[in-house]
Amino acid sequence: MISDNLSTYLIISILLFSLGIYGMIRHRSFIGMLISGEFILNGASLNFMAFNKFLAPNPAVGQIFALFIMGLAAAESAVIVSIVLMVYHRFHSIDPDKVHDLKH
Amino acid sequence: MIGYRLLTEAVFVVFIVFIFSGGLIAVNARYLMNALLGLALSLLGVAGLYFRLGSPFLALMQTLIYVGAVCVIIAFGIMVGPKPKHEEEKRLMGRRNIILASAAAAAGFILLLIAIINVAWVPAQARTGDFSVIFLGENLLKQFCLPFELISVLLLTAIVGALIIANIGREGNAP
Numbered sequence: 001m002i003s004d005n006l007s008t009y010l011i012i013s014i015l016l017f018s019l020g021i022y023g024m025i026r027h028r029s030f031i032g033m034l035i036s037g038e039f040i041l042n043g044a045s046l047n048f049m050a051f052n053k054f055l056a057p058n059p060a061v062g063q064i065f066a067l068f069i070m071g072l073a074a075a076e077s078a079v080i081v082s083i084v085l086m087v088y089h090r091f092h093s094i095d096p097d098k099v100h101d102l103k104h
Numbered sequence: 105m106i107g108y109r110l111l112t113e114a115v116f117v118v119f120i121v122f123i124f125s126g127g128l129i130a131v132n133a134r135y136l137m138n139a140l141l142g143l144a145l146s147l148l149g150v151a152g153l154y155f156r157l158g159s160p161f162l163a164l165m166q167t168l169i170y171v172g173a174v175c176v177i178i179a180f181g182i183m184v185g186p187k188p189k190h191e192e193e194k195r196l197m198g199r200r201n202i203i204l205a206s207a208a209a210a211a212g213f214i215l216l217l218i219a220i221i222n223v224a225w226v227p228a229q230a231r232t233g234d235f236s237v238i239f240l241g242e243n244l245l246k247q248f249c250l251p252f253e254l255i256s257v258l259l260l261t262a263i264v265g266a267l268i269i270a271n272i273g274r275e276g277n278a279p
Contacts, residue, residue: 022131038143
């Protein structure tokens with residue numbers, strides 16, 4: 001059965017990672033890049049949970065790591081959104097190509 | 105018994121469909137709000153996989169923190185950001201961009217796929233403990249006490265920093 005197989009989860013998580021990379025290059029705004037970054041983080045945390053279920057000696061470690069990733073993602077997105085707010089007020093754009101040198 | 109297994113597999117496949125349909129919406133959407141809703145769908149699918157991996161607590165936390173908190177923060181960011189200009193958006197989604205993005209994503213995918221195929225995964229000999237929340241909490245307060253406290257300090261710093269940065273960004277509050 002496919003849901004009892006480690007490789008299934010690993011392939012899902014690398015697909016999530018590739019989706020994140022694709023979206024990060026494709027999106028032309030900081031918020032879109034933030035959304036794609038969440039996919040990369042989720043791929044990593046799904047990987048930890050899969051190893052936790054199938055390989056790890058102590059099944060609490062992977063869960064704790066996934067919880068830490070969630071906490072970091074929440075902190076990261078709060079900081080990024082406030083930086084985007086500041087950049088928009090200063091440059092009137094959230095296109096990374098227009099603010100690449102951080103000067104008016 | 106066979107019926108239960110089959111039902112489990114069917115639900116698993118439905119969650120995978122959630123993850124990838126949401127993901128494709130999120131990376132290809134023209135409007136950021138649609139991308140955000142795709143992200144929420146995809147995160148719900150990942151929560152379902154956590155449930156299947158034996159951790160209902162993590163599935164709950166994923167729904168609460170990611171779908172609840174992070175998506176609302178991003179929605180707030182979209183709300184205060186600029187209005188999308190339709191023609192400009194179309195022009196910006198150029199052709200080179202898609203090819204570059206696909207090439208980078210495919211390269212990453214193939215490298216990682218080769219990596220996971222070439223490793224023989226060996227399960228640990230002896231397994232201690234279980235998947236219960238009680239065991240998780242004991243580990244969190246004994247062995248992982250320092251990272252736990254560091255995360256709380258980090259969250260406090262991030263919130264204060266976010267407030268200060270947002271305040272500097274407002275008109276007339278230049279540093």
